[in-house]
Amino acid sequence: MISNKADSVIILDFETTGLSPGHGDRAIEIGAVRIENGEITDRFQALMNPGRPVNRFIEDYTGITNSMLCKARDCREVMGDFADFIGGHNLVAHNASFDKRFLDAELKRISRRYSGQFACSMLAARRLYQDAPNHKLSTLIRYKNIRAAGVFHRALYDSEMTAKLWLNMLEDIQAQYGITSIRFDLIQKLSKTPKYAVQELLNRNY
DNA sequence: TGCCAGGCCCTCTTTAGGGCCTT
Numbered sequence: 001m002i003s004n005k006a007d008s009v010i011i012l013d014f015e016t017t018g019l020s021p022g023h024g025d026r027a028i029e030i031g032a033v034r035i036e037n038g039e040i041t042d043r044f045q046a047l048m049n050p051g052r053p054v055n056r057f058i059e060d061y062t063g064i065t066n067s068m069l070c071k072a073r074d075c076r077e078v079m080g081d082f083a084d085f086i087g088g089h090n091l092v093a094h095n096a097s098f099d100k101r102f103l104d105a106e107l108k109r110i111s112r113r114y115s116g117q118f119a120c121s122m123l124a125a126r127r128l129y130q131d132a133p134n135h136k137l138s139t140l141i142r143y144k145n146i147r148a149a150g151v152f153h154r155a156l157y158d159s160e161m162t163a164k165l166w167l168n169m170l171e172d173i174q175a176q177y178g179i180t181s182i183r184f185d186l187i188q189k190l191s192k193t194p195k196y197a198v199q200e201l202l203n204r205n206y
Numbered sequence: 207t208g209c210c211a212g213g214c215c216c217t218c219t220t221t222a223g224g225g226c227c228t229t
Contacts, residue, residue, distance in 0.1 A: 016229050020211040025229075061229065097213045098228035122227065123214075136227070153229085195215090 008036050009184070010089040010116070011166060013158040014102045015062045017054050021105035026050035027075060028064055030082050031155025033163045034089070038170075040163060044085045045156040047072035062153050076110050083112040090184050094137045094162045096120035119184060121162050121169070123191035127198045128169055137161060144168050177202040 012032040018025035028050050034042040047064065049072045059065050072078075093099035096118045107113060126135050132143045138152050138161075146164045150157040170182055179186070179202065193201050 014229080018210085019229055022212085023210060025211090028229090058229065093228090095213090095226090095228040098211095101212075102229090120214095126215080126226090134226075192214095 008089070009092050009119075009166075010034050010086045011092045011121075011159050011163040012086070012099060012103070013093060013155045013162065014099050015058075015064060015153065015155050016102055017050055017052075017058060019098075021102050025102075026052075027079075027102050027106050028054060028058070028069055028072075029062070029155040030078065031157070031159040032082070032085065033156075033159050034085075035163055035167070038167060040160070042085075043156065043160075044082060046078045046081070048075040048078040049073065050075060063151065064154075075106060079106045079110055080112065083107060083110075083114065086114055086116065088115045090116040091118050092121055092162065092166055093118070094120070094158070094165075095122045117184065117188065119187045120191055121166050124169055124187055125165065127190055127193060127195060128172060130195060137165070140165055173202060 010032050012030065014027050015029035016025050016027050027048060029047050030044065032044040033040045047068060049069050053066045054064070054069065091114070097120070100118050103114070122135050125132070125140055129135070129140065129143060133139055137158060141148050141161050141164070144165065146161070146168060148161060152158060152161070173179055173182055190198065190201060
Protein backbone atom coordinates (compact mmCIF):
# COMPACT_ATOMS: atom_id res chain seq x y z
CA MET A 1 0.00 0.00 0.00
CA ILE A 2 1.24 3.47 -0.78
CA SER A 3 0.77 6.44 1.46
CA ASN A 4 1.40 9.96 0.29
CA LYS A 5 -0.21 13.33 -0.11
CA ALA A 6 -1.05 12.90 -3.81
CA ASP A 7 -3.61 10.15 -3.27
CA SER A 8 -5.76 11.90 -0.67
CA VAL A 9 -8.07 13.19 -3.36
CA ILE A 10 -11.56 13.12 -4.83
CA ILE A 11 -11.73 11.49 -8.26
CA LEU A 12 -14.83 12.50 -10.17
CA ASP A 13 -16.66 11.98 -13.43
CA PHE A 14 -19.68 13.70 -14.98
CA GLU A 15 -22.15 12.34 -17.49
CA THR A 16 -23.75 15.24 -19.34
CA THR A 17 -26.20 16.20 -22.06
CA GLY A 18 -23.31 17.20 -24.34
CA LEU A 19 -19.88 18.69 -24.51
CA SER A 20 -20.28 22.33 -23.65
CA PRO A 21 -21.88 23.96 -20.61
CA GLY A 22 -21.24 27.24 -22.42
CA HIS A 23 -23.79 26.16 -24.99
CA GLY A 24 -26.39 25.05 -22.50
CA ASP A 25 -25.34 21.50 -21.77
CA ARG A 26 -26.02 20.22 -18.25
CA ALA A 27 -24.81 17.48 -15.97
CA ILE A 28 -27.05 14.40 -15.71
CA GLU A 29 -24.95 12.23 -13.39
CA ILE A 30 -22.04 12.73 -11.00
CA GLY A 31 -19.90 9.92 -9.68
CA ALA A 32 -16.90 10.26 -7.41
CA VAL A 33 -14.68 8.35 -5.03
CA ARG A 34 -12.50 9.56 -2.20
CA ILE A 35 -9.01 8.06 -2.02
CA GLU A 36 -7.08 8.11 1.21
CA ASN A 37 -3.86 6.22 1.91
CA GLY A 38 -4.09 4.36 -1.37
CA GLU A 39 -7.62 3.06 -0.89
CA ILE A 40 -11.14 4.10 -1.84
CA THR A 41 -12.74 5.21 1.41
CA ASP A 42 -15.99 6.81 0.20
CA ARG A 43 -18.24 7.03 -2.84
CA PHE A 44 -20.78 9.48 -4.25
CA GLN A 45 -23.21 8.79 -7.10
CA ALA A 46 -26.38 10.55 -8.18
CA LEU A 47 -28.44 11.07 -11.29
CA MET A 48 -29.80 14.57 -11.71
CA ASN A 49 -32.67 15.97 -13.73
CA PRO A 50 -31.36 18.58 -16.19
CA GLY A 51 -34.83 19.97 -16.79
CA ARG A 52 -35.01 18.89 -20.41
CA PRO A 53 -34.76 15.66 -22.40
CA VAL A 54 -31.42 14.21 -23.42
CA ASN A 55 -30.98 13.11 -27.02
CA ARG A 56 -30.80 9.54 -28.28
CA PHE A 57 -27.03 9.63 -28.60
CA ILE A 58 -26.61 10.37 -24.89
CA GLU A 59 -29.14 7.69 -23.94
CA ASP A 60 -27.22 5.14 -26.00
CA TYR A 61 -23.78 6.37 -24.94
CA THR A 62 -24.44 6.39 -21.21
CA GLY A 63 -27.38 4.05 -20.76
CA ILE A 64 -29.07 6.88 -18.86
CA THR A 65 -32.59 7.30 -20.23
CA ASN A 66 -35.03 10.16 -20.06
CA SER A 67 -37.26 7.91 -17.99
CA MET A 68 -34.48 7.58 -15.40
CA LEU A 69 -33.84 11.32 -15.37
CA CYS A 70 -37.52 12.18 -14.90
CA LYS A 71 -37.37 10.42 -11.53
CA ALA A 72 -34.04 11.98 -10.54
CA ARG A 73 -33.51 14.84 -8.13
CA ASP A 74 -32.94 18.37 -9.39
CA CYS A 75 -29.37 19.33 -10.31
CA ARG A 76 -29.32 22.00 -7.62
CA GLU A 77 -30.02 19.54 -4.81
CA VAL A 78 -27.49 16.99 -6.06
CA MET A 79 -24.74 19.53 -6.65
CA GLY A 80 -25.24 20.97 -3.19
CA ASP A 81 -24.65 17.54 -1.70
CA PHE A 82 -21.68 17.01 -3.97
CA ALA A 83 -20.11 20.32 -2.95
CA ASP A 84 -20.31 19.08 0.64
CA PHE A 85 -18.74 15.76 -0.41
CA ILE A 86 -15.69 17.27 -2.10
CA GLY A 87 -15.08 19.80 0.66
CA GLY A 88 -11.55 21.15 0.38
CA HIS A 89 -10.04 18.07 -1.31
CA ASN A 90 -7.91 18.21 -4.39
CA LEU A 91 -9.66 16.81 -7.44
CA VAL A 92 -8.77 14.43 -10.27
CA ALA A 93 -10.59 13.59 -13.49
CA HIS A 94 -9.76 11.95 -16.81
CA ASN A 95 -9.52 14.88 -19.23
CA ALA A 96 -10.06 17.20 -16.28
CA SER A 97 -10.68 20.28 -18.41
CA PHE A 98 -14.02 18.76 -19.42
CA ASP A 99 -15.21 17.86 -15.91
CA LYS A 100 -13.91 21.12 -14.47
CA ARG A 101 -16.03 23.12 -16.90
CA PHE A 102 -19.17 21.27 -15.80
CA LEU A 103 -18.28 21.38 -12.11
CA ASP A 104 -17.68 25.13 -12.33
CA ALA A 105 -20.90 25.72 -14.28
CA GLU A 106 -23.13 23.62 -12.03
CA LEU A 107 -21.70 25.03 -8.80
CA LYS A 108 -22.02 28.56 -10.13
CA ARG A 109 -25.75 27.97 -10.56
CA ILE A 110 -26.07 27.33 -6.82
CA SER A 111 -23.49 29.89 -5.73
CA ARG A 112 -21.13 27.25 -4.33
CA ARG A 113 -17.36 27.01 -4.70
CA TYR A 114 -14.57 24.57 -4.10
CA SER A 115 -11.06 25.30 -2.96
CA GLY A 116 -9.12 22.24 -4.19
CA GLN A 117 -6.84 22.06 -7.18
CA PHE A 118 -7.46 19.90 -10.28
CA ALA A 119 -5.13 17.31 -11.77
CA CYS A 120 -5.73 15.42 -14.99
CA SER A 121 -5.11 11.67 -15.18
CA MET A 122 -5.13 11.79 -18.98
CA LEU A 123 -2.38 14.39 -19.25
CA ALA A 124 -0.29 12.56 -16.65
CA ALA A 125 -0.83 9.24 -18.44
CA ARG A 126 0.31 10.77 -21.73
CA ARG A 127 3.69 11.45 -20.08
CA LEU A 128 4.02 8.25 -18.11
CA TYR A 129 2.62 5.80 -20.64
CA GLN A 130 3.93 7.15 -23.91
CA ASP A 131 3.75 3.71 -25.52
CA ALA A 132 0.04 3.19 -24.85
CA PRO A 133 -2.08 2.78 -28.02
CA ASN A 134 -4.03 5.88 -27.01
CA HIS A 135 -4.99 7.59 -23.75
CA LYS A 136 -8.70 6.94 -23.53
CA LEU A 137 -9.68 5.76 -20.06
CA SER A 138 -10.80 2.31 -21.25
CA THR A 139 -7.61 1.79 -23.24
CA LEU A 140 -5.38 2.73 -20.31
CA ILE A 141 -7.27 0.34 -18.03
CA ARG A 142 -6.52 -2.51 -20.46
CA TYR A 143 -2.96 -1.28 -21.02
CA LYS A 144 -2.25 -1.44 -17.28
CA ASN A 145 -4.04 -4.79 -16.88
CA ILE A 146 -6.40 -3.26 -14.33
CA ARG A 147 -9.34 -5.50 -13.52
CA ALA A 148 -12.51 -4.04 -15.00
CA ALA A 149 -15.91 -5.51 -14.24
CA GLY A 150 -18.48 -3.00 -15.35
CA VAL A 151 -19.64 -0.74 -18.12
CA PHE A 152 -17.80 2.44 -19.02
CA HIS A 153 -19.62 5.76 -19.43
CA ARG A 154 -21.42 5.65 -16.11
CA ALA A 155 -20.13 8.23 -13.67
CA LEU A 156 -19.34 6.10 -10.62
CA TYR A 157 -17.76 3.28 -12.63
CA ASP A 158 -15.60 5.69 -14.64
CA SER A 159 -14.51 7.48 -11.46
CA GLU A 160 -13.57 4.14 -9.88
CA MET A 161 -11.59 3.14 -12.96
CA THR A 162 -9.88 6.54 -13.01
CA ALA A 163 -9.04 6.04 -9.34
CA LYS A 164 -7.41 2.67 -10.07
CA LEU A 165 -5.45 4.21 -12.93
CA TRP A 166 -4.40 7.08 -10.66
CA LEU A 167 -3.13 4.68 -7.99
CA ASN A 168 -1.27 2.69 -10.64
CA MET A 169 0.44 5.85 -11.83
CA LEU A 170 1.51 6.73 -8.29
CA GLU A 171 2.85 3.21 -7.78
CA ASP A 172 4.74 3.33 -11.08
CA ILE A 173 6.33 6.68 -10.21
CA GLN A 174 7.28 5.32 -6.81
CA ALA A 175 8.69 2.08 -8.22
CA GLN A 176 10.55 3.59 -11.18
CA TYR A 177 11.87 6.77 -9.63
CA GLY A 178 12.00 6.00 -5.93
CA ILE A 179 9.84 8.95 -4.97
CA THR A 180 8.31 7.87 -1.68
CA SER A 181 6.15 10.94 -0.95
CA ILE A 182 4.42 12.06 -4.12
CA ARG A 183 2.94 15.51 -3.78
CA PHE A 184 -0.16 16.54 -5.71
CA ASP A 185 1.67 19.41 -7.37
CA LEU A 186 4.24 16.98 -8.76
CA ILE A 187 1.48 15.34 -10.78
CA GLN A 188 0.26 18.76 -11.91
CA LYS A 189 3.80 19.69 -12.92
CA LEU A 190 4.25 16.34 -14.67
CA SER A 191 1.12 16.99 -16.72
CA LYS A 192 2.61 20.20 -18.09
CA THR A 193 6.10 18.86 -18.72
CA PRO A 194 7.15 18.13 -22.32
CA LYS A 195 7.46 14.41 -22.96
CA TYR A 196 11.20 14.60 -23.52
CA ALA A 197 11.66 16.17 -20.05
CA VAL A 198 9.56 13.71 -18.00
CA GLN A 199 12.47 11.48 -17.01
CA GLU A 200 14.53 14.47 -15.93
CA LEU A 201 11.68 15.84 -13.82
CA LEU A 202 11.06 12.58 -11.99
CA ASN A 203 14.74 11.74 -11.63
CA ARG A 204 15.17 14.97 -9.71
CA ASN A 205 13.28 13.19 -6.92
CA TYR A 206 11.19 16.33 -6.56
C1' DT B 207 -33.24 20.41 -39.58
C1' DG B 208 -28.51 20.61 -38.71
C1' DC B 209 -25.11 22.24 -36.15
C1' DC B 210 -22.74 23.76 -31.99
C1' DA B 211 -16.68 23.15 -27.42
C1' DG B 212 -12.34 23.75 -25.40
C1' DG B 213 -7.79 22.71 -23.62
C1' DC B 214 -3.71 20.44 -24.70
C1' DC B 215 -0.15 18.67 -27.68
C1' DC B 216 2.59 17.92 -31.86
C1' DT B 217 4.71 19.54 -35.96
C1' DC B 218 5.60 19.83 -42.21
C1' DT B 219 4.90 25.65 -35.85
C1' DT B 220 4.91 30.32 -33.62
C1' DT B 221 1.46 35.22 -39.02
C1' DA B 222 -1.36 27.56 -38.09
C1' DG B 223 -3.65 23.48 -38.45
C1' DG B 224 -5.20 19.26 -36.94
C1' DG B 225 -5.57 15.20 -33.70
C1' DC B 226 -6.70 13.67 -29.10
C1' DC B 227 -9.87 13.40 -25.20
C1' DT B 228 -14.25 14.27 -22.60
C1' DT B 229 -20.42 13.74 -23.26
